Amino acid sequence: xxxxxRNTAFYHLSTLVKRKRNHILSIKDxxxxxxxxxxxxxxxxxxxxxxxxxxxxDFCSISGQSISExxxxxxxxxxxxxxxxxxxxxxxxxxxxPTLVVYLVDAYDKERFAESKKELDALLSNEALANVLFLILxxxxxxxxxxxEDELRFHLGLTNFTTGKGxxxxxxxxxxxxxxxxxxxxxxxYGDGFKWLSQYIK
Numbered sequence: 696x697x698x699x700x701r702n703t704a705f706y707h708l709s710t711l712v713k714r715k716r717n718h719i720l721s722i723k724d725x726x727x728x729x730x731x732x733x734x735x736x737x738x739x740x741x742x743x744x745x746x747x748x749x750x751x752x753d754f755c756s757i758s759g760q761s762i763s764e765x766x767x768x769x770x771x772x773x774x775x776x777x778x779x780x781x782x783x784x785x786x787x788x789x790x791x792x793p794t795l796v797v798y799l800v801d802a803y804d805k806e807r808f809a810e811s812k813k814e815l816d817a818l819l820s821n822e823a824l825a826n827v828l829f830l831i832l833x834x835x836x837x838x839x840x841x842x843x844e845d846e847l848r849f850h851l852g853l854t855n856f857t858t859g860k861g862x863x864x865x866x867x868x869x870x871x872x873x874x875x876x877x878x879x880x881x882x883x884x885y886g887d888g889f890k891w892l893s894q895y896i897k
């Protein structure tokens with residue numbers, strides 16, 4: 696993960712656990728919607744990987760359910776070394792995908808848009824990332840006065856620059872890059888971004 700939002704180093708590693716007779720039948724989010732998938736955002740290090748594994752193991756132990764390791768993936772920024780990806784992948788137990796960047800921007804903190812643009816420009820101009828997928832998430836849209844998608848695109852210099860929320864043709868030389876607005880706290884929006892991203896991951 697690329698830290699476009701300094702809110703926390705360990706972003707929002709959380710699950711909502713509700714017990715019924717000491718047995719988890721299912722999980723709902725804060726809006727009362729049933730949760731089918733979970734996404735954990737964390738700095739790529741051993742401590743966070745152990746924490747994710749512990750959360751998943753506890754969930755399985757308490758609920759009696761299991762995690763589909765075949766359908767689960769670890770997503771790493773390309774600047775995470777192969778050795779570290781393999782080490783963390785062994786801890787979490789999922790296959791890793793190194794060919795993408797997920798850039799998280801605080802859509803409410805407008806004073807830092809210039810800084811976020813500078814960091815994003817550096818990533819986009821890095822030749823080592825020339826063929827890497829970019830998913831840009833504008834977070835905190837649940838807060839009043841947070842930037843709209845058009846406003847965020849403008850300040851990041853992405854107006855008319857992204858590739859669209861459909862799928863780029865397989866024979867295209869255009870790198871997939873798109874902006875999705877979200878609220879990680881409210882569990883909104885980022886699912887659409889990862890669904891878009893999953894089209895390009897085989």
